[in-house]
Structure formats: C-alpha cells, structure tokens
Amino acid sequence: MSASIQHIKGMPDLLPEQTGLWQAVESIATGLLQSYGYNEIRLPIVEYTDLFKRSIGEVTDIVEKEMYTFRDRNEESLTLRPEGTAGCVRASLQHRLLDNQQQQRLWYKGPMFRYEKPQKGRQRQFHQLGVETFGIATADIDAELIVLAYRLWQRLGLQDHVALQINTIGSLEARNAFKTALVDYLTAFKDDLDEDSQRRLESNPLRILDSKSERTQSILENAPDLHDYLDEDAQAEFERLKGLLDAMSIPYTVNTRLVRGLDYYNKTVFEWVTDALGAQGTVCAGGRYDGLVSQLGGKPVPAVGFAMGLERLCLLIAEVTEPPADPQQLDIYFVIAADTAHYARAMTAAESIRHANPSVNMVTHCGGGSFKSQMKKADKSGAAFALIAGSNELEQGVVALKPLRGDKAQEQQNIAIEQLPEVIKQLFAA
Template sequence: MSEGAAKGFGKKPEPKEERRKFQAIKGTRDLLPPETALWNRVEQAAQEIFASYGFGEIRLPIFETTDLFARSIGLETDVVSKEMYTFGDRDETSVSLRPEATASVCRAYIEDGMQQLPQPVKLYTIGPMFRRERPQKGRYRQFYQIDAEVLGGSDAPGIDGELIEMVMMFFERLGLEGVQLEINSIGDKQCRPKYVELLRAELQKVKDQLGPDSQRRIETNPLRVLDSKLENEQKLIAGMPHIADHLCEACAENYRGVKKELELRGVKYRENWRLVRGLDYYSRTTFEITAKGLGSQNAVCGGGRYDGLMELLGGPPTRATGFAIGEDRLILSLQETGQTPAPPRRDVYIAWMGTKVYATAIRAARNLRTAGFSVELPPVEQKFGKALGQADKLGARYALILGDNEVSSGEWTLKTLADGTQQKLTEPQLLDFLRNL
C-alpha cells in the first residue's frame, strides 16, 4: 500500500473509542433482501420497456468537475449553491458527487461525439445521486434515479409525447397506483424573460401581502413564487398572469402539439400553469408525475425539455428532453400500496446424513443448480429433524433426502414440504421431475 493511501487515517488520537459502533452516514441506507428483489424487478422493467422504445443504456461517472453542474443546473439553484458534495481533488480541481444525471449525459454526448450518430440519440441510466438535504420520507442524501434523455433531432412534439408515454407505460407495467401527470410550458429564451418581468411587476404590487420567502423570490426567481404552498398566498397567486397566455408563437404551437400528442397516445394529463421546475436549464414543456403513498415529497418523476443546455456546455446547438424518476420514491409507493416481494425461497434443500454421502450431496447440488434450481446444501451434517426444520424455515419446496439407504440403492427420496408426501427417484428421474413442474 502506498503512503498516500494511508494518509488521513489514524491521524488524530482517538482516546477511548475501541468499541466504536459504525453506522451508515446520515441520509444513506442499506437495501436488503427481500426488498432488493423489488429494486431488481423495477430496474428490469425499465430496461425492457425503455429498450422497446429504442433507448440504450449509458453508464456514467458518479463524480464530475464541479463547474459542469454549476453551469448546467444553475449557480443560484439550491441544488448547486448548498446541496452538493464538493471536494478538492489532489490536484486542487474541484469535483462534486453528481446531484442529477442530465448534465453528465450532455457532457458525454458532446465529449463522445454522439452528434455523429443517427439523431435523436436515446439514452437511459440508472444509479445513485447525492444531495445534502435534510432527510425525510422519500428523500435521502444518496438516492437513486432512473433517467432517460432524448438528445438531438428536432423539437417535434412527438418526441416529448413519446417520452411521456414511455414513463406512463413503465408505471402502468409496475402497477403504480394514483399516478397523476401534470404538464406545463415555461416558454423559451424568447418569451420567458418577458413573462418573468410581467410576473415580477404584478408580484411587486402585492409584495407586502407575501411571506418573506416569496418576497425574496420576486427578485431572485419570480416563477418559484407560483410554487408556494402557503395558504394565505394562494388567492394572490391565483390572480397572477398565466404563462400560457404569454408564450411566443413557436412555443405556443409546440405546447399545443405536445398536448395533441398525449391525446393521440391516450395519456391522461392535467395542465398546471403553476408547475415550475427548479433547475435552470428547462424550457418549454415541463412535467411532473405524482403517485400514492408518498408523504409530502410526492413527485416520482420530473422532467422536461432543455433545448439550450448543450450549447451552454460548449456543444453544438442541440435540442433535448428527458426525465428523472426517483427510484426510492417509486419503490416506496409500490410498497405502501402492498407490493411486498416474497422472501427468497429455495427449490431444494438437501438433507444429507453420514459423511459417506456428502460427496453425493455435493454432486446433486451442483447438478440441480446447473439445471437452474435454487439449492441449499448444509455445510455440516445435521440431525435429520433439524435439517427438515431448516428446510421449512427457508421456505424450500422440496427436501432431497440423502442417506446411506438412498446412496446404496440409487433411489433418492424427494419430500414435498407442503404436504409431506415422499417419492423415490433415481438421479435422472429427479431432474426430469423437477424440470416438468
């Protein structure tokens, strides 16, 4: 081991911490069986469905230079200004654990020359993100996102429509309950600034009736005031101008197109003119999907179009749209509505006794496993009654009984745990029998 690798450990004297209990860092957690089976099921479904829409998987670094995120997400956003895990690398460059995936996908698109591929390029990625927030229900400091992006090509509403259809299809396949899609258009570089000014002016008129947070946002980000949940602000906000009435013709046309696309695809949506996304790079269509059983952090998916981002990152002008699913929340919702995975089972538990049969037991286990069965082979000899007890506790379907009698006669005993019946089978018969279930 190099000296450098050891640096930083055991530096400060630790007086009397001999029996220190280690625990996971705040906001992080272990995912254990059987819950991990549910995670796998979700990720497999995503892979299958996304593949059917022509998406390929991209695997990305978990950390990047800090300015990639600062540039794309926006310096003023909470995510960048106070929630990133940022540290200096050995050579002083500032790097950050990724708080989301879109910036990295765009970086990769440019860096790996994906403009050369047939457009649009459709990518998805699944993995952990990091944000230093106060944990609560459905919110962790390390959380998982299932992310999909459509890069390049046109801004045809069909692209947004298909993307949204895909998530909805995914949720439906999983049996997610209480799914609600909300959409909005927040305009583009042409029309949004004008609307923001108008909104700011209107908000100024009622400034003294707003709370301190909203007052501050009149200057920093008026759109966010629309997001406020404060009871006494609702009436005022309801009277504010709607962005839909102030979109430029191109944006308005595009928004109509997206809604038409959703209707064509039978996707139910609700328009929410107050839906504003928190990340700077969004433009035009934005959407959010909520589901049942989630507490106050109830968005399982958020996304939208970000046509200007690629240029901002030094790439060619490239249209793009995408979404991120909060996998932790998705799974939470599935669990809250009763989708609990069964604990792992064994097909066959091998109850062997007598050192003479051990070799046979090992061979049987290997052959059964090769044939695709889940097999438990106790590593030491046990009392017979206990072995069956273990088989029972592990939820095994069959117990393969191997003792002197079986080995000498060549007729093995297979016991069905559910009803207690037994049968004698030769080794080839056993495999046949199990295969034909």
C-alpha cells in the same frame, strides 16, 4: 468500548428483505426500456463541479445548498452527482454520440446525492432511473416518454395511483419576459411571501410558483400567467403534445404553475404525482432541455428526458398495491443430511441441477446440522420445494423431492440422481 459506526444520516442501507422489490422494479423498468429501443449508458458518480454549475444553474437550491462538493488531491473541485442529465450530456459530447445530429435514446440508473433534510421518500443518497433522448425536436418524442412511463405504471399496478401534470414553459425569451412581469407583481407582496420565496424573488423567481406555502399560493392567484407570454412555436408544440396524449387515451391535467426546478428546461415539462406518499408526491418528472447541449460546449441538439425516484416508487408500491414477483424468491432448498463421505456426491448433484436450470433459484445447505434443523431452515426460506439428500438416499442413488407449500406439502417422492436436472426442468417449465 468505542461506539459502533452507523450509516451516514440520510444514506440508509438497503437490506436483503428490501432489495427483492428493488430488483423486480428495476427488471420490469429496464425490460420495458429495452423493448422501446433505449440503450443503457453507465455514468460516473463523481463529476467536475463546474458541470453542474453550468447546467443546473448557480442560483438554484441544488447548487447553492445541496451538493456534496470537495477538493481532491489535485485541488480540483469535484461533486457527487445530484442528478443524471448533466452527466449524460457530458458523456454524449465527450464520446461524440451526438455528432451529425445523431439520434440517441439512452437510460441509466444509480445513486444521486443531495444534502437535504431526510424524510420519508427523500434521502441524501437516493436512486434514480433516468431516460434521455437526443436529436428529436418534435412533440412525438415528448409523448413517447410520457407513454413509456404510463406503461411502467401499468406493469407495476400503479396506473390508478399516479396522475400526470403537463405544462409548457416556452422559450428562454418568453420565460425572461414572464419572469420580469412576475417579479414586478410579487415585489409588492414581498413581506407576505414565505421565507424561501422571498429569497427566490431575486435569485430564481419561477421557483416561487412551486411554493408549498398556502399564503404564497393565494398571492399567486392573481399573478401574471406564463401562457400569456409563450411564443407561437411553444404553443403549437404543446397543442400537438396534448393531441397525441388524447389520441392514446393518456389522462392529464395542464398545470400552468409547473416549471421544474432546474434552469435547463424549456417548452414541455411534466410530472407524475401521487397523493399516497404525503408531501413527497412527485414520482417521476422531466421535460425538454433543447439548450443544454450547446450550453455545455456542443452544437445545438434538441433533447428531452425524465427521471424517477426508485425510493418513492418502491414506497408507493408497498403502500397501494401488491409488489411484483421477487426475483430473489427461492425455488428449492437442497438439504444435505448426509455424513461427510457423501457430501461430494450431493453437491455434485446440486450443481448438475444448476447447470441444466440456470433460471431456478436454489440454496444448497452448508455447515452441517441435523435433518430437523435443516428442514426448519428449508421451510423458513420460503422455497417451494426441498431436495433431501440423506445418507440412505444417496447410497440408493436417489434424492427426495418434497413440496413445501400448498396442498401437496406432505407428498414426497424419490428421484434418481441422474434424472434430477430433467425433473426440475419439467417442474418449473410453466
């Protein structure tokens, strides 16, 4: 017998016992975004490879080593999206959402793909919730995105388990001047740098600031400071951002080595980090990318956004707090312990309940079986109540309502079939 087929390494399944938490987190997050006036955009998983080379940067780790790229039947190079911002900008340009400097507040969610070494909180297929804003050049929108994330942490019970780090990386000209000074300084220590940093010294030297090597970080202690190269506009915008965060009592730390890994960022960058997940400490990250729209063929449009990893977010919730209510949690298990002659009446009663109570989660038992076995399944389901439709009950025009949890778990009452929809409505009115 041939070996069974397994999932691809780094692309795990999400099983039913896991998806309840995901649905709860997604529901809370998307509800919050809608309350702030953000609109959903749904983007394709596959894009032309050139989109990511032009946006992320050809000498980044993502483009050089991590993208899933292939040729289709027309011999065109396509790539599974490694991140969402480039596709969002492409869609906004293609569908003229940014014409005449229109302001847009957009969000999206879905799977992203990078060929990395799988580990806790880092998969090859991972899921992100992304938020992008266009047409607003001032620090107030940067602050709004940070506050929006903070409100989400509050609703998920995570505000005491994440910390905000912010920085400004200035204009392209300022970064180029800093980059030259940084390379000049680090070249003298090249042999002492970690392997990745040695490679990045020529391809992407700013990423060396993010190195996890203690030896490299000790070398960087006396390196040039990016903030010494900032233009006045970037410095002023950063001061405005800090003032807004201070006014709203959002705690933060200025991390002058925070640069982000993608070429398109400028000015404000930020990360929400945690120490509860080991090495994978970044839960949410983003920043301003004012040059990306023109880089992809549009007129210059200011933009800022962020993305959060849903795997890490769910791991963090499981690690440090009580999960939010599971939207899949059953309310009622409908036991049909009747002979086949009465099935139609029982199932009709179940559907009348659903019609009148669309927010109530109810499973109708199918497949027959003894009353005892069905009640075991009802109890195991986690439902708060069982509705019991036996032959005797149905002949009398009633269904039994039995609480399965709490102090009243032994009490049972008969409800007339025609009254069931209203009784259930009152039962879950609170």
